[in-house]
Amino acid sequence: MRDNPVLRVVAKIIIPMILLFALYVQFHGDFGPGGGFQAGVIFAAGFILYGLVFGTEALRSAVPPGLLRWVISLGLILYTGVGIATMLMGSDYLAYGALAHDLIHGQHLGIFLVELGVGVTVSAVMVTIFLAFAGRNDP
Amino acid sequence: MSVAGLYNYWIVILLMMTGFYVVISSGNLVKKIIGLNLFQASVFILYISMGKVADGGAPILREGITHYSNPLPHVLILTAIVVGVATTALGLALVVRIREAYGSVEEDDIHRQDESL
Amino acid sequence: MLIESINIVLLGMLVVTAIAAIRLHDLFAVTMMFGIYSLLAAVVFVVLDAVDVAFTEAAVGVGISTVLMLATIGLVGRREQRPAHRPLLPLLVVVVTGVALVYGTLDMPFFGDPGAPVHQHVAPYYIGQSPEQTGIPNVVTSILASYRGYDTLGELAVIFTAGVGVLALLGLRRRKRPGKENRVS
Numbered sequence: 001m002r003d004n005p006v007l008r009v010v011a012k013i014i015i016p017m018i019l020l021f022a023l024y025v026q027f028h029g030d031f032g033p034g035g036g037f038q039a040g041v042i043f044a045a046g047f048i049l050y051g052l053v054f055g056t057e058a059l060r061s062a063v064p065p066g067l068l069r070w071v072i073s074l075g076l077i078l079y080t081g082v083g084i085a086t087m088l089m090g091s092d093y094l095a096y097g098a099l100a101h102d103l104i105h106g107q108h109l110g111i112f113l114v115e116l117g118v119g120v121t122v123s124a125v126m127v128t129i130f131l132a133f134a135g136r137n138d139p
Numbered sequence: 140m141s142v143a144g145l146y147n148y149w150i151v152i153l154l155m156m157t158g159f160y161v162v163i164s165s166g167n168l169v170k171k172i173i174g175l176n177l178f179q180a181s182v183f184i185l186y187i188s189m190g191k192v193a194d195g196g197a198p199i200l201r202e203g204i205t206h207y208s209n210p211l212p213h214v215l216i217l218t219a220i221v222v223g224v225a226t227t228a229l230g231l232a233l234v235v236r237i238r239e240a241y242g243s244v245e246e247d248d249i250h251r252q253d254e255s256l
Numbered sequence: 257m258l259i260e261s262i263n264i265v266l267l268g269m270l271v272v273t274a275i276a277a278i279r280l281h282d283l284f285a286v287t288m289m290f291g292i293y294s295l296l297a298a299v300v301f302v303v304l305d306a307v308d309v310a311f312t313e314a315a316v317g318v319g320i321s322t323v324l325m326l327a328t329i330g331l332v333g334r335r336e337q338r339p340a341h342r343p344l345l346p347l348l349v350v351v352v353t354g355v356a357l358v359y360g361t362l363d364m365p366f367f368g369d370p371g372a373p374v375h376q377h378v379a380p381y382y383i384g385q386s387p388e389q390t391g392i393p394n395v396v397t398s399i400l401a402s403y404r405g406y407d408t409l410g411e412l413a414v415i416f417t418a419g420v421g422v423l424a425l426l427g428l429r430r431r432k433r434p435g436k437e438n439r440v441s
Contacts (some may be wrong), residue, residue, distance in 0.1 A: 023283045024313070032199065033307040035400060037221045041315040048323055065428035076416050079409055094405040104391040111392065111401040118401075118412055122221055125419035126320055129228040132426040133327035136235065143260075144366025149358060150267040156354040164346035167336040169283055169328055173290050176321065177274055182299050183313070184270075187306045192375060193368030197305040199397040200387060208305035209379045210395040214404060217396065218411040220312045221358070224321050225418035231328045232425040238332040245337050255391040 011053040018046035024118050030108070036115035040122025047123075048130045057075045059127075068128050075121025082113045147188040161227035166246040168234045172227060179223050186212040257413045259303060260368075266300050283334045284326070291322040 026039030051059035083094040091098035096110025158181060161174025190212035198210035238244050241252055270293060277289040294317025301310035365372035382399055390398040400408055 021339050030394055032394065033197070033311060033396075034394075035217075035308065035397045037217055037400075038311040039317065041224075041312060041320060045315050045319045048320065051324070068428070069423070072416060072419055076384050076412055079412055083405075083409070090295065094409070096402065103389070105400060107390040107392070107398075111390065111397065112400045114405065114408070115397070118408065119225060121412055121416055121419075125225060125415050128428065129225070129422050130320070130323065130327070131428055132232065132422050133235070133324055133331070135226075135428065136327075136426060137331055144369070145361050145364065146264060147267065147367045148361040148364060150271060152354055152357045152361070153271055154274050155357070156350045157271075157278055159353065160343075160346055160350045161278055163349065164343040165336070167283070169332060170286060170336055173277065173283075173325065174287055177277065177293065178291060180294065180313075180317065183309070183370070184267075184297060184300060187301055187304045187309060188294050188367060189372070189374050190306065191304045192370050195305060195370075197299045197307050198383065199307075200383070200393040200395060203329055207395070209375050209384050210382060210399055211379050212374070213306045213309050213396050214407075216306070216309050217400065218408060220309070220316050222411055222414050222418075224316045224324070225415045227321055228324055229418045229421045229425075231324055232422045235328060235331050236425055244332045247337075 007053055011049060015046050015050055017057035018049065019043060022046065022123075026115065027112075029115060031110065036118025037122055040119040041126060043119065043123040044126030044130070047127045051130060051134060056131060059131065060135070061128060063131075065128075065131065068073055068124055068131070071119060071124040072128060075117040075119070075124065078120065082110055082117070086110070104123075148185065150183040151181050151188065154178075154184070168237065168244045168246065169231070172230050172234065175230075176223070178228060179219075183216045183220065186216050262303050263300065266296055266303065270296050270300070281338060283329050283336055284337075287322060287325045287329065290325070291318050294318045294321070308394075371430045 015075045020041035022039045025034035025042060026036065029039065045061060047059060050062065058133035082096075082099075086095050087093050089098040094110070094114075097103045097106040099109045101108040155178055158174045158176070158178030161177065162171050165171055165174065190209035192208050193205055194207040195206040198207045198213065200207070234244055234251040237249065241249050243249060243252075273289050273293045273296065277286050277293065280286050280289065294313060297317065298310045298313040301307075301313055365374075382403060383395055386392060386395050386398045390402050392398040392402075
């Protein structure tokens, strides 16, 4: 697929839009349909499209596998970290009310961070899985 | 609305049984995993069907809507879909390794090779 | 009534694609059928008010899992051997299980019934209290991240573990290919 000009040009136009849409879904998930899981898979779909059209080698240089390995755990650490932070602030595990001075702000902040953690881990795991499969039959 | 009210469940059972049939009748490991996915998707449809309320809106609170569909099945299935693809990938990775070890993904071939050892 | 009729048509199309997927023996075609099946399921979710779920199913079922299956087929070959024996026993098992399940549905509340037990338990509490307790209009997000935060943490841990499992099985680094005699068959 690497020498098909139509595919390359269309992919170059579409991929930034997919990534931007994923960010919108991530950060607008409190008010409309969306959230960490959806945004994570859409973000990963953008990278997978890049890998499909330009080859896994190009994807590997865009997202270094060594970095990916850290990012997978980063989201989970962020999620558990929010829980530990609320405990240190004198509340229960994952009770976001303690994160800010009033309940609603704390909930907003907590849900934002937790969804961010979900999005980061989900997208990193999906890209990793794709690279593991598609990189298997590289010459 | 007597029997028609159960239509969704019956279709779901039909889909579930097609997935189940693929899993138990096919000898090809990749096709078995596709069958498991068909089965899984039918379970998703079952949950979402149960969460639907007639004349309800999508569970995003806004002015002028009084009935909402049940959001709880949506949450369960939302996470289940992403977990499902992650576990499917694990299964497919096992299939790839089996292929590299045995040179085949057909159940019969794999059994035959195991017996001849 | 419109929703019900769209629902009936879409579910019928799902059955057709599922049966087509059984009857085909080319794995590439089966995967394409599975992609269509997922897309139809996503449309069904929109019709049944589950917009968040439809999003995810459209991205995962149609995009990512189809790509993964195609990548696997690229590695293991696309032809499926036809089974040597007649599939009578599996058919019998499937029919018996199906009849038992249909018998089980006879007690279930009808589709869309607002008085069903599912809608009486915690869901009204979540819908009613979410604006005051979390200030978030999307109830799915507030349940996912706040009310059921522990569940979601567990699900995320499962995804993390599956990712680590794939890494352990396949690895990300390119294999060094020493010589042809060393290659796995």
